[in-house]
Amino acid sequence: MLDPRTLRRDPEEVARRLARRGHVLDLNLLADFERSRRDLQMRTETLQSERNQTSKAIGLARARGEDSAPMVEAMSNLRVRLDAAKQELTRVQAEYNEFLLHIPNIPSEEVPVGETDADNKELWRVGEPRNFEFPPRDHMAVGGALIDPEAAVRVTGSRFSVFYDELARLHRALIQFMIDIHVTHHGYREVYVPYIVNEDTMRGTGQLPKFEEDLFRVASDAKFYLIPTAEVPVTNLIKDQILDDASVPLKFVCHTPCFRREAGSAGRDTHGLIRQHQFEKVELVQIVRPSESWDALEELTGHAETVLKELELPYRAVDLCGGDLGFAAARTIDLEVWLPGSQAYREISSCSNFLDFQARRARIRWRNPETGRPEPAHTLNGSGLAIGRTMIAVMENFQQADGSVRMPPALRPYMRDLEYIL
């Protein structure tokens, strides 16, 4: 959520900056909401003040044994007006709030202008795509019988995966490998969290109310959802908390499965394991002082890159343009890994700074030692990395002419020291 004060003080400026990501802010509607909210709130609070004074006076009069009947009479009249004003105020506030919850974050000034991923700006490349002495196959061909899409369809349906033997192991090994790096070398605290969360949590990180169609809803009395990323439960760990200065930055690493409806992606990436309804991810989450979030984004992106470097996978970093930016993000750096099977760079990590946008929604606050007052903290997260896509990248980049796959040295301790699999 944007700071309502900023929105009120300079709506034109906010509208201008939101235009960078293609969001049209309805200034007339905003002005209407603001005016009626203000009128109603002032009227309601005046009546409340009267009520408080009168009932105090009644108490005093009775204590003195005086007649309070006229005041009680006045109260019943006042109550009718107050109830009406309050009801109207509650209604307007709810609508206003709903409006605010649908406004995306303001992109930072360095976000490239553009509408689609074609307008994203490449920042740097690391590693050289390997020269193959044979035509590289894609991961489905490399995996062969150890990937069983038919079984996945039998069990569930399309866009789910089944792996066997060394691939199941490789998948699990990547998770351990990544968590170990972030805990041992990057100072993250490992955390285990629920994979089902409530509505308020989904609202906190910005998935709701706008993107319900991307989520799997769980049938139960409460409104529960499967998490689309660990970002949701991990960031909300600190929901409603006030952090003292000594306890920040908080850095969490968390492995979870992720569940996505992929509602708008019918027909996209239907062939391999690139786009699934269920996939695993090792996620990095940071909660930091407001002044430190841009440095933290750089640092966090570097942490995700370390995994790619350790695995010797060629990749590039891309600055997402305004139109490609996620709802809650102020800036996002994507890491894209080279996939020889499709001769393209594909997203394998997405590192974002949300500034105070999520913190405001989830009421994650930090006590500023200078002022002694709480203010919204800043939140960030990034994949470190997406497991399924990393497995694809290893399979495709390290495939051999004989059909086997060489293990990157860093991964071997997690793979029984095997040099080759398959």
Next chain:
RNA sequence: GGAGGGGUGGCUGAGCGGUCGAAAGCACUGGUCUUGAACACCAGCGAGGCUAACGCCUCCCAGGGUUCGAAUCCCUGCCCCUCCGCCA
């Protein structure tokens, strides 16, 4: 599943239906003292919102209700704790 107890400020924990946004302690901040620190003493110290300002409003788990007036009484829900049973 059965029986009982409870949810109050960063924490612990008091709170006859009115003067309670809330005692007290801890923690924290400032001051005195000290070469410096600790100790001691003094003072301050919840969160959110509105207003140009004075100041006003809201919040004692959540939602309803009773009442002129609710942290305090009633109902419902959620959560936590203890005991019994059941399952692992």
